[in-house]
Amino acid sequence: xxxxxxxxxxxxxxxxxxxxxxxxxxxxxxxxxxxxxxxxxxxxxxxxxxxxxxxxxxxxxxxxxxxxxxxxxxxxxxxxxxxxxxxxxxxxxxxxxxxxxxxxxxxxxxxxxx
Amino acid sequence: xxxxxxxxxxxxxxxxxxxxxxxxxxxxxxxxxxxxxxxxxxxxxxxxxxxxxxxxxxxxxxxxxxxxxxxxxxxxxxxxxxxxxxxxxxxxxxxxxxxxxxxxxxxxxxx
Numbered sequence: 130x131x132x133x134x135x136x137x138x139x140x141x142x143x144x145x146x147x148x149x150x151x152x153x154x155x156x157x158x159x160x161x162x163x164x165x166x167x168x169x170x171x172x173x174x175x176x177x178x179x180x181x182x183x184x185x186x187x188x189x190x191x192x193x194x195x196x197x198x199x200x201x202x203x204x205x206x207x208x209x210x211x212x213x214x215x216x217x218x219x220x221x222x223x224x225x226x227x228x229x230x231x232x233x234x235x236x237x238x239x240x241x242x243x
Numbered sequence: 244x245x246x247x248x249x250x251x252x253x254x255x256x257x258x259x260x261x262x263x264x265x266x267x268x269x270x271x272x273x274x275x276x277x278x279x280x281x282x283x284x285x286x287x288x289x290x291x292x293x294x295x296x297x298x299x300x301x302x303x304x305x306x307x308x309x310x311x312x313x314x315x316x317x318x319x320x321x322x323x324x325x326x327x328x329x330x331x332x333x334x335x336x337x338x339x340x341x342x343x344x345x346x347x348x349x350x351x352x353x354x
Contacts, residue, residue, distance in 0.1 A: 133286070162341060172287065174341035185341070220286050222342075230336050231277070234286030 131156065133223050133235035134203075141241045148208040148215070150238045154223030161204045162222045162232060163196060172220065178204060179226070211242045247331045252349040255325075261318040263348050265331030268312040274333045276307060277342070278316045282327040287344075290316065290329075294336075321352045 134153040142148050154161050163175040177185040178198040189196070193211075198204040208215055218239050222232035248266040255261040267276065277292040291298055291305045293314075298305045304317040318325055330347040334340045 172344040
C-alpha cells in the first residue's frame with residue numbers, strides 16, 4: 130500500500146510566479162490536510178479537505194493561497210505570486226476518516242522562492 | 244485542544260530504552276494522546292495514540308497515567324535511526340481535527 134505521495138519534492142520559483150504542489154493520499158483515504166513548516170519552526174495547519182470540499186481553511190493565508198481536492202486526481206495547493214516568505218516545506222497528510230483518524234504524512238515539497 | 248508540555252531535548256544511549264514524557268494537565272475526557280516524530284526534515288511519522296489505557300505497537304509503548312494528566316512514550320531499544328523530534332499532541336478523535344504541533348522533544352540517540 131503506497132504511502133502519501135507529494136510532488137515535486139523540490140520546487141524553485143522566482144518572486145511573482147505561481148507554485149503548484151500536488152498530493153496523492155494513501156489508497157482508501159478521502160481526507161487530506163496541508164501543513165506548512167517554515168525554516169526552524171514547527172508545523173502549522175493550513176487546510177483540511179475532503180473530496181471536492183474544503184472543510185476547514187482556518188490556517189490558510191487569506192490571499193494568494195488556495196487548495197482543492199477534485200473528484201479525480203490529487204489534491205493541489207496553489208500559491209500565486211510567490212514571495213520569499215513562502216519558502217518552506219509543505220507537507221500533506223491523509224486520513225481514512227470514518228473510524229480511523231490518525232494522519233499519515235507525505236515526504237513534503239520544499240519550496241524555495243528566489 | 245489541550246496544550247502539552249515536553250522537555251526540549253533528551254539523550255539516550257543506543258540499545259537502551261528511551262522514555263519521553265509529556266504533560267497534558269488540561270486534557271478533556273474525549274481527547275486522545277497522539278505521538279508523532281519527525282526525522283530530520285522528513286514528513287512526520289505517526290507512532291501511537293491512546294485514550295486512557297496503555298497501548299503498545301511494533302514501534303513503541305504509550306503509558307498514560309490514571310488521571311490522564313501525563314503520559315510517557317517508550318522506545319524499548321533505541322537505535323541511531325530513532326534520533327528525531329518527538330511530538331506529543333492531544334486532540335479530539337475525529338477526522339476533521341488538525342494536528343497542533345508544539346516544540347516537541349529532540350531525542351538524540353548516541354552510540
